[in-house]
Amino acid sequence: MSDKPKGKLALYWAASCGGCDIAVLAIDEKILNVAEAFDIVFWPCAADGKVRDVEKMDDGSIDVCLFNGGIRTSEQEYMAQLLRRKSKVLVAFGSCASEGCIPGLANMNTRKEVFDTVYKEGSATVPENPQDVRPQPATKMPEGILHLPVFYDTLRTLDQTVEVDYYLPGCPPEAENIWKAITAIRGKGVRNLLCEAPEGPSRQKVPDTFSAVIGLNTTVCEECPRKRGEKKIKKFYRTWEIIPDEETCLLEQGLLCCGIATRAGCGALCPAVNSPCIGCYGANDGVADFGARMMSALASVIDSDDPDEIRRIIEEGIPDPVGSFYRFSLAASQLRRKKKMQIA
Amino acid sequence: MSNENFDPKIVGFFCNWCSYRAADLAGSARIKYPPNVRIIRVMCSGRVDPTFVLKALADGADGVMIAGCHPGECHYINQNYKAMRRYEMLKHTLTAMGVEPERVRLVWASAAEGRQLAEAIDKLVSDVRRLGPLHWPRNWDENGERQKALDDIVKEHEEAMEVPA
Numbered sequence: 097m098s099d100k101p102k103g104k105l106a107l108y109w110a111a112s113c114g115g116c117d118i119a120v121l122a123i124d125e126k127i128l129n130v131a132e133a134f135d136i137v138f139w140p141c142a143a144d145g146k147v148r149d150v151e152k153m154d155d156g157s158i159d160v161c162l163f164n165g166g167i168r169t170s171e172q173e174y175m176a177q178l179l180r181r182k183s184k185v186l187v188a189f190g191s192c193a194s195e196g197c198i199p200g201l202a203n204m205n206t207r208k209e210v211f212d213t214v215y216k217e218g219s220a221t222v223p224e225n226p227q228d229v230r231p232q233p234a235t236k237m238p239e240g241i242l243h244l245p246v247f248y249d250t251l252r253t254l255d256q257t258v259e260v261d262y263y264l265p266g267c268p269p270e271a272e273n274i275w276k277a278i279t280a281i282r283g284k285g286v287r288n289l290l291c292e293a294p295e296g297p298s299r300q301k302v303p304d305t306f307s308a309v310i311g312l313n314t315t316v317c318e319e320c321p322r323k324r325g326e327k328k329i330k331k332f333y334r335t336w337e338i339i340p341d342e343e344t345c346l347l348e349q350g351l352l353c354c355g356i357a358t359r360a361g362c363g364a365l366c367p368a369v370n371s372p373c374i375g376c377y378g379a380n381d382g383v384a385d386f387g388a389r390m391m392s393a394l395a396s397v398i399d400s401d402d403p404d405e406i407r408r409i410i411e412e413g414i415p416d417p418v419g420s421f422y423r424f425s426l427a428a429s430q431l432r433r434k435k436k437m438q439i440a
Numbered sequence: 441m442s443n444e445n446f447d448p449k450i451v452g453f454f455c456n457w458c459s460y461r462a463a464d465l466a467g468s469a470r471i472k473y474p475p476n477v478r479i480i481r482v483m484c485s486g487r488v489d490p491t492f493v494l495k496a497l498a499d500g501a502d503g504v505m506i507a508g509c510h511p512g513e514c515h516y517i518n519q520n521y522k523a524m525r526r527y528e529m530l531k532h533t534l535t536a537m538g539v540e541p542e543r544v545r546l547v548w549a550s551a552a553e554g555r556q557l558a559e560a561i562d563k564l565v566s567d568v569r570r571l572g573p574l575h576w577p578r579n580w581d582e583n584g585e586r587q588k589a590l591d592d593i594v595k596e597h598e599e600a601m602e603v604p605a
Contacts, residue, residue, distance in 0.1 A: 147597070151597065170586065170593060174594075234592070243592055245589070246589035248586070250582070384491050385491045387533065388491040391526060391529040391533060392526055392529075395525035395529040396526070401521050403524060403528065411532060417529075417532050417536050418533060418536045421533065429494070430491065434579075435539060435579055
Protein backbone atom coordinates (compact mmCIF):
# COMPACT_ATOMS: atom_id res chain seq x y z
CA MET A 97 0.00 0.00 0.00
CA SER A 98 2.85 2.32 0.81
CA ASP A 99 3.96 2.82 -2.81
CA LYS A 100 0.92 4.94 -3.57
CA PRO A 101 0.58 8.56 -2.62
CA LYS A 102 -1.54 9.07 0.46
CA GLY A 103 -5.25 9.61 -0.08
CA LYS A 104 -7.41 11.98 1.91
CA LEU A 105 -10.11 10.50 4.11
CA ALA A 106 -12.94 12.20 5.98
CA LEU A 107 -15.46 10.71 8.37
CA TYR A 108 -18.56 12.45 9.61
CA TRP A 109 -21.60 11.66 11.68
CA ALA A 110 -25.08 13.14 11.52
CA ALA A 111 -28.26 11.68 13.08
CA SER A 112 -26.80 8.46 14.41
CA CYS A 113 -25.84 6.86 17.70
CA GLY A 114 -22.06 7.01 17.25
CA GLY A 115 -21.79 3.26 16.86
CA CYS A 116 -20.56 3.60 13.28
CA ASP A 117 -17.56 5.65 14.39
CA ILE A 118 -16.78 3.00 16.97
CA ALA A 119 -17.20 0.33 14.30
CA VAL A 120 -14.42 2.00 12.29
CA LEU A 121 -12.16 1.51 15.30
CA ALA A 122 -13.31 -2.12 15.55
CA ILE A 123 -11.01 -2.95 12.66
CA ASP A 124 -8.42 -2.92 15.47
CA GLU A 125 -4.77 -2.54 14.57
CA LYS A 126 -5.67 -2.18 10.90
CA ILE A 127 -6.60 1.41 11.68
CA LEU A 128 -2.83 1.96 11.51
CA ASN A 129 -2.89 0.73 7.90
CA VAL A 130 -5.70 3.19 7.24
CA ALA A 131 -3.57 5.96 8.69
CA GLU A 132 -0.70 4.76 6.52
CA ALA A 133 -2.77 4.89 3.35
CA PHE A 134 -4.82 7.98 4.10
CA ASP A 135 -4.44 11.36 5.67
CA ILE A 136 -7.49 11.71 7.90
CA VAL A 137 -8.42 15.29 7.12
CA PHE A 138 -11.68 15.49 9.08
CA TRP A 139 -13.12 13.19 11.75
CA PRO A 140 -14.81 15.22 14.51
CA CYS A 141 -15.44 12.14 16.65
CA ALA A 142 -11.77 11.20 16.90
CA ALA A 143 -9.58 14.07 15.72
CA ASP A 144 -9.60 17.82 16.08
CA GLY A 145 -10.86 19.61 13.02
CA LYS A 146 -13.07 22.54 12.18
CA VAL A 147 -15.87 22.90 9.67
CA ARG A 148 -14.14 26.09 8.58
CA ASP A 149 -11.08 24.06 7.53
CA VAL A 150 -13.29 21.86 5.37
CA GLU A 151 -14.94 24.91 3.83
CA LYS A 152 -11.50 26.17 2.80
CA MET A 153 -10.54 22.94 1.01
CA ASP A 154 -10.80 22.79 -2.78
CA ASP A 155 -13.89 21.08 -4.13
CA GLY A 156 -13.24 17.39 -4.71
CA SER A 157 -10.06 17.44 -2.69
CA ILE A 158 -11.16 14.73 -0.24
CA ASP A 159 -10.77 11.31 -1.86
CA VAL A 160 -13.24 9.39 0.27
CA CYS A 161 -15.80 10.52 2.83
CA LEU A 162 -17.46 7.93 5.03
CA PHE A 163 -20.67 9.61 6.15
CA ASN A 164 -22.79 7.97 8.83
CA GLY A 165 -26.14 9.15 10.15
CA GLY A 166 -29.38 10.40 8.67
CA ILE A 167 -30.31 14.03 8.00
CA ARG A 168 -32.55 15.40 10.73
CA THR A 169 -31.40 19.01 11.13
CA SER A 170 -30.39 21.88 8.88
CA GLU A 171 -26.82 21.68 10.16
CA GLN A 172 -26.60 18.02 9.13
CA GLU A 173 -27.98 18.88 5.71
CA TYR A 174 -25.41 21.66 5.37
CA MET A 175 -22.60 19.28 6.28
CA ALA A 176 -23.88 16.67 3.82
CA GLN A 177 -23.85 19.26 1.04
CA LEU A 178 -20.44 20.56 2.07
CA LEU A 179 -18.83 17.11 2.24
CA ARG A 180 -20.47 16.09 -1.03
CA ARG A 181 -18.87 19.08 -2.70
CA LYS A 182 -15.47 18.45 -1.18
CA SER A 183 -15.37 14.66 -1.73
CA LYS A 184 -14.71 12.61 -4.83
CA VAL A 185 -16.42 9.56 -3.34
CA LEU A 186 -19.18 9.85 -0.76
CA VAL A 187 -20.05 6.62 1.02
CA ALA A 188 -23.33 6.30 2.93
CA PHE A 189 -21.80 4.46 5.86
CA GLY A 190 -24.09 2.25 7.89
CA SER A 191 -27.82 1.89 8.17
CA CYS A 192 -28.67 5.48 9.25
CA ALA A 193 -27.09 7.15 6.24
CA SER A 194 -28.36 4.46 3.87
CA GLU A 195 -31.94 4.04 5.05
CA GLY A 196 -32.64 6.06 8.21
CA CYS A 197 -32.32 3.29 10.77
CA ILE A 198 -33.66 3.78 14.32
CA PRO A 199 -33.51 7.63 14.22
CA GLY A 200 -35.73 7.35 11.13
CA LEU A 201 -38.42 5.60 13.17
CA ALA A 202 -39.14 9.03 14.67
CA ASN A 203 -40.74 9.72 11.28
CA MET A 204 -43.77 8.14 12.94
CA ASN A 205 -44.00 11.48 14.81
CA THR A 206 -43.68 15.14 13.97
CA ARG A 207 -41.14 17.57 15.40
CA LYS A 208 -43.77 18.85 17.81
CA GLU A 209 -44.46 15.37 19.12
CA VAL A 210 -40.74 14.63 19.48
CA PHE A 211 -40.20 17.92 21.34
CA ASP A 212 -43.25 17.31 23.56
CA THR A 213 -41.76 13.99 24.60
CA VAL A 214 -38.36 15.48 25.34
CA TYR A 215 -39.19 18.89 26.80
CA LYS A 216 -42.64 18.38 28.27
CA GLU A 217 -43.26 14.74 29.12
CA GLY A 218 -39.72 13.42 29.46
CA SER A 219 -38.93 12.61 33.07
CA ALA A 220 -35.30 13.71 32.66
CA THR A 221 -36.05 17.26 31.51
CA VAL A 222 -39.46 18.24 32.85
CA PRO A 223 -38.49 19.00 36.47
CA GLU A 224 -35.91 21.45 35.14
CA ASN A 225 -38.12 22.92 32.45
CA PRO A 226 -41.24 24.29 34.18
CA GLN A 227 -41.62 27.09 31.61
CA ASP A 228 -41.67 24.61 28.73
CA VAL A 229 -38.67 26.20 26.99
CA ARG A 230 -38.15 24.87 23.46
CA PRO A 231 -35.09 25.16 21.20
CA GLN A 232 -35.45 28.26 19.02
CA PRO A 233 -33.78 28.38 15.60
CA ALA A 234 -32.96 32.08 16.14
CA THR A 235 -32.52 34.01 19.40
CA LYS A 236 -31.83 37.73 19.54
CA MET A 237 -29.09 38.69 21.97
CA PRO A 238 -27.33 42.03 22.48
CA GLU A 239 -24.35 40.68 20.53
CA GLY A 240 -26.45 39.56 17.57
CA ILE A 241 -28.68 36.70 16.53
CA LEU A 242 -27.78 33.23 17.75
CA HIS A 243 -28.82 30.27 15.62
CA LEU A 244 -29.60 26.69 16.49
CA PRO A 245 -30.05 24.13 13.70
CA VAL A 246 -33.65 23.65 12.60
CA PHE A 247 -34.99 20.25 13.58
CA TYR A 248 -36.91 18.75 10.65
CA ASP A 249 -40.25 16.95 10.85
CA THR A 250 -38.92 14.17 8.66
CA LEU A 251 -35.55 12.47 8.79
CA ARG A 252 -34.05 11.99 5.34
CA THR A 253 -31.50 9.49 4.25
CA LEU A 254 -28.21 10.75 2.83
CA ASP A 255 -29.20 9.93 -0.75
CA GLN A 256 -32.48 11.79 -0.36
CA THR A 257 -30.31 14.83 0.40
CA VAL A 258 -27.23 14.64 -1.85
CA GLU A 259 -25.79 12.26 -4.45
CA VAL A 260 -24.25 9.16 -2.93
CA ASP A 261 -21.67 6.98 -4.67
CA TYR A 262 -21.59 3.89 -2.49
CA TYR A 263 -23.48 2.35 0.39
CA LEU A 264 -22.02 0.27 3.18
CA PRO A 265 -24.92 -1.43 4.97
CA GLY A 266 -25.18 -2.57 8.57
CA CYS A 267 -26.00 -1.28 12.02
CA PRO A 268 -23.11 -0.95 12.37
CA PRO A 269 -21.24 -2.45 9.40
CA GLU A 270 -19.15 -5.44 10.43
CA ALA A 271 -15.48 -4.60 10.91
CA GLU A 272 -14.35 -7.00 8.20
CA ASN A 273 -16.72 -5.40 5.69
CA ILE A 274 -15.41 -1.95 6.59
CA TRP A 275 -11.90 -3.20 6.03
CA LYS A 276 -12.90 -4.79 2.70
CA ALA A 277 -14.48 -1.53 1.59
CA ILE A 278 -11.47 0.55 2.57
CA THR A 279 -9.03 -1.81 0.84
CA ALA A 280 -11.25 -1.93 -2.25
CA ILE A 281 -11.36 1.84 -2.43
CA ARG A 282 -7.63 2.07 -1.79
CA GLY A 283 -6.67 -0.90 -3.94
CA LYS A 284 -8.53 0.11 -7.06
CA GLY A 285 -7.75 3.74 -6.53
CA VAL A 286 -10.46 6.27 -6.24
CA ARG A 287 -10.46 7.03 -9.92
CA ASN A 288 -10.99 3.42 -10.97
CA LEU A 289 -13.75 3.03 -8.48
CA LEU A 290 -15.42 6.09 -9.90
CA CYS A 291 -15.09 4.73 -13.42
CA GLU A 292 -17.29 1.83 -12.41
CA ALA A 293 -20.01 4.22 -11.42
CA PRO A 294 -22.39 5.32 -14.15
CA GLU A 295 -21.07 8.32 -15.99
CA GLY A 296 -22.45 11.67 -16.94
CA PRO A 297 -24.86 14.01 -15.29
CA SER A 298 -27.18 11.21 -14.22
CA ARG A 299 -24.77 9.96 -11.58
CA GLN A 300 -27.32 10.50 -8.84
CA LYS A 301 -29.73 8.21 -10.62
CA VAL A 302 -28.03 4.90 -10.15
CA PRO A 303 -29.63 2.52 -12.64
CA ASP A 304 -31.24 -0.59 -11.22
CA THR A 305 -28.65 -2.81 -12.82
CA PHE A 306 -25.82 -1.15 -10.98
CA SER A 307 -25.34 -2.14 -7.40
CA ALA A 308 -23.61 0.65 -5.54
CA VAL A 309 -23.85 -1.32 -2.34
CA ILE A 310 -20.62 -2.66 -0.99
CA GLY A 311 -21.97 -6.00 0.14
CA LEU A 312 -23.38 -9.33 -0.94
CA ASN A 313 -26.31 -9.74 -3.29
CA THR A 314 -28.22 -12.39 -1.40
CA THR A 315 -30.27 -12.63 1.77
CA VAL A 316 -29.41 -13.50 5.35
CA CYS A 317 -31.24 -16.84 4.84
CA GLU A 318 -28.37 -17.83 2.56
CA GLU A 319 -25.90 -17.46 5.44
CA CYS A 320 -28.21 -18.97 8.05
CA PRO A 321 -27.49 -22.63 8.86
CA ARG A 322 -30.99 -23.44 10.15
CA LYS A 323 -33.15 -26.14 8.55
CA ARG A 324 -35.88 -24.79 6.30
CA GLY A 325 -39.08 -26.62 5.47
CA GLU A 326 -42.49 -25.55 4.27
CA LYS A 327 -43.71 -22.57 6.24
CA LYS A 328 -47.23 -22.57 7.69
CA ILE A 329 -48.01 -20.24 10.54
CA LYS A 330 -51.11 -20.12 12.73
CA LYS A 331 -49.71 -17.62 15.20
CA PHE A 332 -46.89 -15.08 15.27
CA TYR A 333 -44.84 -14.86 18.44
CA ARG A 334 -42.80 -12.04 19.87
CA THR A 335 -39.28 -12.95 20.91
CA TRP A 336 -40.03 -13.07 24.63
CA GLU A 337 -43.00 -15.38 24.24
CA ILE A 338 -41.20 -18.58 23.23
CA ILE A 339 -37.77 -20.15 23.43
CA PRO A 340 -37.25 -21.22 19.84
CA ASP A 341 -35.85 -24.55 18.74
CA GLU A 342 -32.20 -24.04 17.82
CA GLU A 343 -32.13 -25.89 14.51
CA THR A 344 -35.36 -25.00 12.73
CA CYS A 345 -35.95 -21.81 10.73
CA LEU A 346 -37.17 -19.11 13.12
CA LEU A 347 -39.85 -17.91 10.74
CA GLU A 348 -41.30 -21.43 10.64
CA GLN A 349 -41.61 -21.19 14.41
CA GLY A 350 -43.69 -18.03 14.11
CA LEU A 351 -41.01 -15.47 14.92
CA LEU A 352 -40.80 -12.36 12.74
CA CYS A 353 -37.40 -13.09 11.26
CA CYS A 354 -36.42 -10.48 8.65
CA GLY A 355 -33.73 -12.64 7.06
CA ILE A 356 -35.84 -13.20 3.95
CA ALA A 357 -35.64 -9.55 2.88
CA THR A 358 -32.31 -8.55 4.39
CA ARG A 359 -29.00 -8.30 2.56
CA ALA A 360 -26.43 -10.83 3.65
CA GLY A 361 -23.00 -9.86 4.87
CA CYS A 362 -23.24 -10.15 8.63
CA GLY A 363 -22.86 -13.93 8.69
CA ALA A 364 -26.38 -14.41 10.12
CA LEU A 365 -25.19 -13.37 13.58
CA CYS A 366 -28.59 -13.08 15.23
CA PRO A 367 -30.14 -16.40 14.10
CA ALA A 368 -26.88 -18.03 15.21
CA VAL A 369 -27.71 -17.03 18.79
CA ASN A 370 -31.36 -18.06 18.51
CA SER A 371 -32.65 -14.56 17.88
CA PRO A 372 -34.52 -13.48 14.75
CA CYS A 373 -32.89 -11.22 12.17
CA ILE A 374 -34.10 -7.65 12.62
CA GLY A 375 -32.98 -6.46 9.21
CA CYS A 376 -30.12 -4.09 9.99
CA TYR A 377 -28.29 -4.75 6.70
CA GLY A 378 -31.26 -3.29 4.87
CA ALA A 379 -33.02 -4.36 1.71
CA ASN A 380 -31.36 -6.82 -0.62
CA ASP A 381 -31.03 -5.98 -4.33
CA GLY A 382 -34.41 -5.95 -6.04
CA VAL A 383 -36.29 -5.07 -2.86
CA ALA A 384 -37.77 -1.61 -3.42
CA ASP A 385 -39.48 -1.43 -0.06
CA PHE A 386 -38.19 -3.57 2.79
CA GLY A 387 -41.44 -3.57 4.76
CA ALA A 388 -43.52 -4.45 1.71
CA ARG A 389 -41.28 -7.43 1.05
CA MET A 390 -41.73 -8.53 4.66
CA MET A 391 -45.50 -8.08 4.48
CA SER A 392 -45.66 -10.01 1.25
CA ALA A 393 -43.57 -12.89 2.53
CA LEU A 394 -45.19 -13.14 5.95
CA ALA A 395 -48.72 -12.95 4.54
CA SER A 396 -47.89 -15.84 2.24
CA VAL A 397 -47.09 -18.19 5.11
CA ILE A 398 -50.21 -17.53 7.19
CA ASP A 399 -52.06 -20.82 7.36
CA SER A 400 -55.64 -19.70 6.93
CA ASP A 401 -58.10 -18.86 4.15
CA ASP A 402 -60.65 -17.19 6.38
CA PRO A 403 -60.47 -13.37 6.33
CA ASP A 404 -61.52 -13.00 9.99
CA GLU A 405 -58.98 -15.52 11.20
CA ILE A 406 -56.26 -13.94 9.03
CA ARG A 407 -57.06 -10.53 10.50
CA ARG A 408 -56.92 -11.94 14.03
CA ILE A 409 -53.57 -13.69 13.44
CA ILE A 410 -52.10 -10.46 12.06
CA GLU A 411 -53.49 -8.08 14.65
CA GLU A 412 -52.65 -10.28 17.65
CA GLY A 413 -49.24 -11.37 16.39
CA ILE A 414 -47.98 -8.06 14.95
CA PRO A 415 -49.09 -5.23 17.26
CA ASP A 416 -46.49 -2.83 15.83
CA PRO A 417 -46.32 -3.41 12.08
CA VAL A 418 -44.15 -0.37 11.28
CA GLY A 419 -41.63 -1.15 14.01
CA SER A 420 -41.53 -4.78 12.92
CA PHE A 421 -41.29 -4.30 9.16
CA TYR A 422 -39.50 -0.95 8.94
CA ARG A 423 -37.28 -0.99 11.99
CA PHE A 424 -34.28 0.18 9.95
CA SER A 425 -35.80 1.41 6.73
CA LEU A 426 -38.78 3.66 7.41
CA ALA A 427 -37.09 6.82 6.10
CA ALA A 428 -36.07 5.02 2.90
CA SER A 429 -39.45 3.34 2.36
CA GLN A 430 -41.96 4.37 -0.28
CA LEU A 431 -44.03 6.39 2.20
CA ARG A 432 -41.01 7.54 4.30
CA ARG A 433 -43.09 8.63 7.28
CA LYS A 434 -46.47 8.58 8.99
CA LYS A 435 -49.09 10.90 7.56
CA LYS A 436 -48.77 14.44 8.94
CA MET A 437 -51.90 16.34 9.73
CA GLN A 438 -52.17 18.70 6.77
CA ILE A 439 -52.06 22.34 7.67
CA ALA A 440 -54.72 24.06 5.57
CA MET B 441 -60.68 22.39 -2.45
CA SER B 442 -64.27 21.35 -2.09
CA ASN B 443 -64.61 17.61 -2.12
CA GLU B 444 -67.36 17.57 -4.79
CA ASN B 445 -64.96 19.04 -7.33
CA PHE B 446 -62.13 16.74 -6.38
CA ASP B 447 -61.43 14.03 -8.93
CA PRO B 448 -59.63 11.22 -7.12
CA LYS B 449 -56.83 9.37 -8.87
CA ILE B 450 -57.37 5.65 -8.37
CA VAL B 451 -54.94 2.98 -9.51
CA GLY B 452 -56.51 -0.41 -10.22
CA PHE B 453 -54.62 -3.71 -10.33
CA PHE B 454 -57.01 -6.08 -12.11
CA CYS B 455 -56.60 -9.80 -12.66
CA ASN B 456 -56.31 -10.81 -16.30
CA TRP B 457 -58.70 -13.75 -16.01
CA CYS B 458 -61.73 -12.21 -14.36
CA SER B 459 -61.77 -8.61 -13.13
CA TYR B 460 -60.07 -7.14 -16.20
CA ARG B 461 -62.66 -8.98 -18.30
CA ALA B 462 -65.38 -7.74 -16.00
CA ALA B 463 -64.21 -4.20 -16.76
CA ASP B 464 -64.28 -5.09 -20.47
CA LEU B 465 -67.78 -6.44 -20.08
CA ALA B 466 -68.89 -3.29 -18.29
CA GLY B 467 -67.58 -1.36 -21.28
CA SER B 468 -69.27 -3.44 -23.97
CA ALA B 469 -72.51 -3.49 -21.98
CA ARG B 470 -72.27 0.33 -21.68
CA ILE B 471 -72.43 0.24 -17.90
CA LYS B 472 -71.26 3.59 -16.63
CA TYR B 473 -68.61 3.94 -13.98
CA PRO B 474 -66.45 6.92 -13.01
CA PRO B 475 -63.36 7.40 -15.19
CA ASN B 476 -61.10 7.95 -12.16
CA VAL B 477 -59.65 4.49 -12.09
CA ARG B 478 -56.47 3.79 -14.09
CA ILE B 479 -56.43 0.08 -14.65
CA ILE B 480 -53.24 -1.96 -14.76
CA ARG B 481 -53.68 -5.53 -15.88
CA VAL B 482 -51.82 -8.15 -13.86
CA MET B 483 -51.88 -11.90 -14.42
CA CYS B 484 -53.31 -12.56 -10.97
CA SER B 485 -54.30 -10.62 -7.87
CA GLY B 486 -51.57 -12.71 -6.21
CA ARG B 487 -49.07 -10.82 -8.35
CA VAL B 488 -49.86 -7.57 -6.56
CA ASP B 489 -46.92 -6.92 -4.27
CA PRO B 490 -47.66 -4.47 -1.42
CA THR B 491 -44.81 -2.42 -2.93
CA PHE B 492 -47.05 -1.61 -5.93
CA VAL B 493 -49.75 -0.20 -3.68
CA LEU B 494 -47.31 1.81 -1.56
CA LYS B 495 -45.60 3.18 -4.66
CA ALA B 496 -48.94 4.20 -6.15
CA LEU B 497 -49.87 6.10 -2.98
CA ALA B 498 -46.41 7.67 -2.63
CA ASP B 499 -46.50 8.79 -6.27
CA GLY B 500 -49.79 10.62 -5.91
CA ALA B 501 -52.67 8.14 -6.11
CA ASP B 502 -55.58 8.88 -3.77
CA GLY B 503 -56.76 5.28 -3.66
CA VAL B 504 -55.97 1.79 -4.93
CA MET B 505 -58.24 -1.04 -6.00
CA ILE B 506 -57.03 -4.63 -6.26
CA ALA B 507 -59.49 -6.88 -8.07
CA GLY B 508 -59.31 -10.64 -8.59
CA CYS B 509 -61.28 -13.83 -9.03
CA HIS B 510 -63.59 -14.98 -6.25
CA PRO B 511 -61.91 -17.18 -3.61
CA GLY B 512 -61.81 -20.74 -4.87
CA GLU B 513 -61.89 -19.69 -8.52
CA CYS B 514 -58.31 -18.57 -9.06
CA HIS B 515 -56.77 -19.39 -12.42
CA TYR B 516 -53.62 -20.27 -10.48
CA ILE B 517 -55.38 -22.48 -7.90
CA ASN B 518 -55.13 -20.34 -4.74
CA GLN B 519 -53.09 -17.20 -5.34
CA ASN B 520 -56.04 -14.93 -4.65
CA TYR B 521 -55.95 -16.22 -1.06
CA LYS B 522 -52.40 -14.89 -0.93
CA ALA B 523 -53.71 -11.58 -2.24
CA MET B 524 -56.28 -11.60 0.55
CA ARG B 525 -53.65 -12.19 3.26
CA ARG B 526 -51.32 -9.57 1.82
CA TYR B 527 -54.19 -7.12 1.67
CA GLU B 528 -55.00 -7.65 5.36
CA MET B 529 -51.32 -7.27 6.26
CA LEU B 530 -51.00 -4.12 4.17
CA LYS B 531 -54.15 -2.57 5.63
CA HIS B 532 -52.83 -3.22 9.14
CA THR B 533 -49.61 -1.35 8.27
CA LEU B 534 -51.29 1.47 6.35
CA THR B 535 -53.54 2.18 9.32
CA ALA B 536 -50.44 2.51 11.51
CA MET B 537 -48.97 4.94 8.94
CA GLY B 538 -52.05 7.14 9.17
CA VAL B 539 -53.52 6.22 5.78
CA GLU B 540 -57.29 5.73 5.93
CA PRO B 541 -57.80 2.00 5.22
CA GLU B 542 -60.83 2.82 3.04
CA ARG B 543 -58.46 4.11 0.37
CA VAL B 544 -57.18 0.65 -0.47
CA ARG B 545 -59.72 -1.97 -1.38
CA LEU B 546 -59.74 -5.61 -2.44
CA VAL B 547 -62.67 -6.60 -4.65
CA TRP B 548 -63.70 -9.96 -6.07
CA ALA B 549 -65.30 -9.79 -9.53
CA SER B 550 -65.73 -12.65 -11.98
CA ALA B 551 -65.64 -12.13 -15.74
CA ALA B 552 -69.45 -12.03 -15.73
CA GLU B 553 -69.73 -9.37 -13.02
CA GLY B 554 -69.32 -6.17 -15.01
CA ARG B 555 -72.10 -4.47 -13.14
CA GLN B 556 -70.79 -5.46 -9.70
CA LEU B 557 -67.32 -4.21 -10.61
CA ALA B 558 -68.72 -0.91 -11.88
CA GLU B 559 -70.62 -0.49 -8.61
CA ALA B 560 -67.50 -1.26 -6.57
CA ILE B 561 -65.53 1.35 -8.53
CA ASP B 562 -68.33 3.85 -8.05
CA LYS B 563 -68.33 3.17 -4.30
CA LEU B 564 -64.53 3.48 -3.97
CA VAL B 565 -64.46 6.74 -5.93
CA SER B 566 -67.21 8.29 -3.82
CA ASP B 567 -65.57 7.10 -0.58
CA VAL B 568 -62.19 8.53 -1.59
CA ARG B 569 -63.86 11.75 -2.72
CA ARG B 570 -65.35 12.07 0.74
CA LEU B 571 -61.93 11.47 2.37
CA GLY B 572 -60.30 14.08 0.14
CA PRO B 573 -56.96 14.12 -1.66
CA LEU B 574 -54.04 12.20 -0.18
CA HIS B 575 -51.14 14.30 -1.63
CA TRP B 576 -48.64 11.97 0.02
CA PRO B 577 -45.38 13.75 -1.02
CA ARG B 578 -46.58 16.85 0.82
CA ASN B 579 -45.93 14.92 4.04
CA TRP B 580 -42.20 15.29 3.32
CA ASP B 581 -42.28 19.09 3.13
CA GLU B 582 -40.69 21.16 5.87
CA ASN B 583 -43.02 24.12 5.31
CA GLY B 584 -40.36 26.23 3.63
CA GLU B 585 -38.12 26.29 6.73
CA ARG B 586 -35.43 24.18 5.18
CA GLN B 587 -33.97 26.60 2.67
CA LYS B 588 -34.05 29.50 5.08
CA ALA B 589 -32.26 27.48 7.74
CA LEU B 590 -29.56 26.47 5.26
CA ASP B 591 -29.13 30.05 4.06
CA ASP B 592 -28.81 31.16 7.68
CA ILE B 593 -25.96 28.71 8.27
CA VAL B 594 -24.07 29.91 5.20
CA LYS B 595 -24.55 33.56 6.25
CA GLU B 596 -23.51 32.87 9.81
CA HIS B 597 -20.34 31.10 8.68
CA GLU B 598 -19.48 34.02 6.41
CA GLU B 599 -19.92 36.54 9.19
CA ALA B 600 -18.12 34.57 11.88
CA MET B 601 -14.79 35.90 13.07
CA GLU B 602 -11.62 34.22 11.90
CA VAL B 603 -9.94 32.22 14.67
CA PRO B 604 -6.17 32.81 14.65
CA ALA B 605 -4.24 29.62 14.02
